[in-house]
Amino acid sequence: MRIGELARRAGVSTRALRYYEEQGLLASERTASDQRVYAEAAVERVRLIQQLFTAGLPSRTIVRLMPSIETGDASPESFELLAAERDRITTAMAELAAARDALDRMVAIANHPTPEHCPALREPAWAPYESAEV
Known part of the structure; x- marks a missing residue:
């Protein structure tokens, strides 16, 4: 799907999606005309990123948490990061x-x-x- 559709379905701006890409939180493919194209799973990923931002986490922490979130295996480092952010x-x-x-x-x-x-x-x-x- 294209960036506008992802933005609409996930409830965010296209600017936010570009920022997520810059931060390494979201990946896209590029068409021959250099337009971004996202997988269907990107909708859920963007909603998760939004929840993490709402919880007060900065993008640099979200990037570090994503591997644990993706595998479903919370590492001790993940819990330490969350505790540090809470503090x-x-x-x-x-x-x-x-x-x-x-x-x-x-x-x-x-x-x-x-x-x-x-x-x-x-x-x-x-x-x-x-x-x-x-």
């Missing part, structure tokens, strides 16, 4: 939560400013500029 995602979530909490504090300060946080509310609000005479 990476957990760390990113904690960092995002910390950033969200800091932003919540900024929003609270903006909604209820105090002299401690807002120089414009201090007495005096500003000090006159005193130039140093040379």
